[in-house]
Amino acid sequence: VIQESLLALPRVSYEFIIVGGGTAGCVLANRLSENPKWNVLVLEAGPSHENILNSQVPPYVFRLQNTSYDWNYTSTPQAALGGRPVALPRGHPLGGSSSINGMFYTRGSSSDYDRWATVTGDPGWSWRWTKPADNHDTMGQYDPRAHSKTGITSVSLPGFPDAIDTKVAEASEQLGGEFAWNTDTNNGDSLGIGWLQLTIGNGERSSSATSYLAPKYLNRKNLHVLVNSRVTKLVQTSPGNKPSGLESIRQVLPVQPKPACSFHAVRTVIARKEVILSAVALGTPQILMLSGIGDPTELRGLGIEPKINLPSVGKNLTDQPQVALTWALGINGHLRSVSDSSLLSPRRAADPTLPDKWLEEWKTNRTGPLTFNNVNSIAWTRLPDDSPIYERFSDPSSGRNTPQLEIGIVGTGYYPTPGRLILTSAVVATPHSQFDIYGVREAIRTSRRFFAGPTWEEYNITLQPPFDTDVDSELDAVIKATVFSASHPVGSASMSPKNAPWGVVDPDLKVKKTTGLRIVDASIMPFITCAHTQAPVYAIAERAADLIKESWK
Ligand SMILES: Cc1cc2nc3c(=O)[nH]c(=O)nc-3n(C[C@H](O)[C@H](O)[C@H](O)COP(=O)(O)OP(=O)(O)OC[C@H]3O[C@@H](n4cnc5c(N)ncnc54)[C@H](O)[C@@H]3O)c2cc1C
Numbered sequence: 001v002i003q004e005s006l007l008a009l010p011r012v013s014y015e016f017i018i019v020g021g022g023t024a025g026c027v028l029a030n031r032l033s034e035n036p037k038w039n040v041l042v043l044e045a046g047p048s049h050e051n052i053l054n055s056q057v058p059p060y061v062f063r064l065q066n067t068s069y070d071w072n073y074t075s076t077p078q079a080a081l082g083g084r085p086v087a088l089p090r091g092h093p094l095g096g097s098s099s100i101n102g103m104f105y106t107r108g109s110s111s112d113y114d115r116w117a118t119v120t121g122d123p124g125w126s127w128r129w130t131k132p133a134d135n136h137d138t139m140g141q142y143d144p145r146a147h148s149k150t151g152i153t154s155v156s157l158p159g160f161p162d163a164i165d166t167k168v169a170e171a172s173e174q175l176g177g178e179f180a181w182n183t184d185t186n187n188g189d190s191l192g193i194g195w196l197q198l199t200i201g202n203g204e205r206s207s208s209a210t211s212y213l214a215p216k217y218l219n220r221k222n223l224h225v226l227v228n229s230r231v232t233k234l235v236q237t238s239p240g241n242k243p244s245g246l247e248s249i250r251q252v253l254p255v256q257p258k259p260a261c262s263f264h265a266v267r268t269v270i271a272r273k274e275v276i277l278s279a280v281a282l283g284t285p286q287i288l289m290l291s292g293i294g295d296p297t298e299l300r301g302l303g304i305e306p307k308i309n310l311p312s313v314g315k316n317l318t319d320q321p322q323v324a325l326t327w328a329l330g331i332n333g334h335l336r337s338v339s340d341s342s343l344l345s346p347r348r349a350a351d352p353t354l355p356d357k358w359l360e361e362w363k364t365n366r367t368g369p370l371t372f373n374n375v376n377s378i379a380w381t382r383l384p385d386d387s388p389i390y391e392r393f394s395d396p397s398s399g400r401n402t403p404q405l406e407i408g409i410v411g412t413g414y415y416p417t418p419g420r421l422i423l424t425s426a427v428v429a430t431p432h433s434q435f436d437i438y439g440v441r442e443a444i445r446t447s448r449r450f451f452a453g454p455t456w457e458e459y460n461i462t463l464q465p466p467f468d469t470d471v472d473s474e475l476d477a478v479i480k481a482t483v484f485s486a487s488h489p490v491g492s493a494s495m496s497p498k499n500a501p502w503g504v505v506d507p508d509l510k511v512k513k514t515t516g517l518r519i520v521d522a523s524i525m526p527f528i529t530c531a532h533t534q535a536p537v538y539a540i541a542e543r544a545a546d547l548i549k550e551s552w553k
Pocket of ligand 1: 019020021022023024025043044045046065089090091092093094095096097098100101102103104105106229230231232278279280281283284287486487488489520521522523531532533534535537
């Protein structure tokens with residue numbers, strides 16, 4: 001059951017307390033409560049995910065940011081961007097970011113995980129495969145060997161065709177090379193262009209909350225989920241049979257309902273076995289630091305008494321830079337202004353009654369244009385081996401099968417009519433501060449090369465301002481003015497080998513120098529994968545559940 005009130009909690013102590021009912025948190029809640037002897041409590045700062053239409057309907061995703069379902073974080077002013085801060089959206093309902101994200105399901109390359117393997121051991125990733133909403137024949141559109149069908153979250157191909165789909169496939173065939181078709185970019189070798197896989201099942205978003213906390217799991221008597229409750233810090237206890245010395249932060253969490261609640265209560269709950277932090281790469285280091293775990297000098301500067309010396313807490317935060325390009329289709333020579341924001345609305349159509357009809361169709365059958373997020377295909381590429389950047393910096397990627405650049409192709413029209421737009425996102429998939437601006441520039445040029453292919457001639461495509469220049473200095477200025485976060489922050493509580501002088505968690509995800517405390521979320525990645533982050537986080541959480549079960553056997 002999902003509880004709204006602290007007072008409704010049936011007990012004060014649980015075997016496991018999971019802080020953050022997000023992508024990883026819901027996976028753990030499900031897997032750990034499979035053992036009926038373990039009482040599991042999930043503490044989630046945000047509200048329940050249930051009945052949030054904008055989360056359920058895939059293309060309504062853009063309506064969720066800057067709402068109360070988003071933490072609405074903003075970075076500090078970024079010197080490299082002329083002092084401009086950037087928005088860092090994070091999911092705030094149950095399901096966390098998987099309830100508000102773009103639903104791209106991209107695993108990254110096998111080398112990304114090989115790079116982790118030095119600290120994590122055998123990854124053993126797997127996932128379930130479900131049919132797309134329109135039930136079309138998917139033969140040849142993905143590699144069945146790379147997917148399992150027994151997982152909990154749904155992953156499918158786009159369930160509605162976009163007018164540019166055939167053009168994308170045609171362009172790939174004509175251009176080959178960096179744009180060669182890849183039937184399944186999730187099979188470990190991601191390079192090339194292919195259909196995007198999405199966390200969508202039965203035409204609607206499949207988040208970690210809708211799947212791992214589905215009613216059949218929520219009905220478990222030993223699973224307790226408390227929403228609207230923010231964990232403020234970990235406090236140490238000496239719980240009888242377990243030793244807990246100075247370097248042992250363990251088991252008690254004061255929980256605070258949000259100030260917005262009608263009452264303001266603080267309560268302490270106790271974990272008999274483990275506290276698991278799954279509050280994402282921004283929230284997890286914050287809770288650690290508020291608990292006195294981090295760099296002692298930094299903590300003292302913040303007026304926090306240091307308890308455990310772990311200087312890597314909050315360091316190494318890595319994210320991917322992204323720009324959004326707009327391409328106008330000049331069919332019949334009628335270009336419309338890109339400043340017309342109605343052009344960007346999902347599934348724009350000449351008939352103003354269509355959006356209501358589409359919603360009705362979605363509500364009735366879970367079919368139609370509202371079953372996907374407008375992105376059907378994605379391209380993953382690398383710089384040429386003789387790229388001049390390598391004269392100054394080494395390759396930041398994990399290996400030669402790892403994409404460095406990502407181009408997401410967003411169709412905006414059912415039929416291409418005059419003035420319609422195509423959007424592309426250009427992302428540096430393997431970020432590194434010295435590499436980024438060069439990488440974004442080259443991602444823009446990669447998009448240009450793709451749309452310069454003969455197949456697009458009849459569309460008379462033109463790249464719109466401000467990116468309609470090929471001069472390095474002009475591009476750099478535009479990139480600095482517009483680049484934004486791809487919303488994939490990772491690495492701020494990184495894994496490292498046991499006894500390493502750096503890192504925050506051991507390969508079994510236990511926080512160094514503590515007992516009874518693990519971290520399971522995006523923050524433990526030592527390197528970002530070239531992918532979007534939810535697939536790696538689901539995999540981390542599944543593996544973590546196995547590790548935890550094993551250690552308490
Ligand atoms: C707008 C957006 C679009 C994205 N698009 C994609 C995409 O298309 N594909 C993709 O793969 N990835 C995408 N991502 C990234 C991906 O969703 C996240 O990286 C991933 O889900 C993170 O999982 P997590 O478990 O680490 O954290 P989250 O899923 O964010 O979960 C953290 C949870 O902890 C809770 N929490 C935080 N602090 C506290 C506290 N003090 N007390 C209690 N609870 C707390 C939060 O409310 C949240 O529910 C996107 C992210 C965003 C925000």
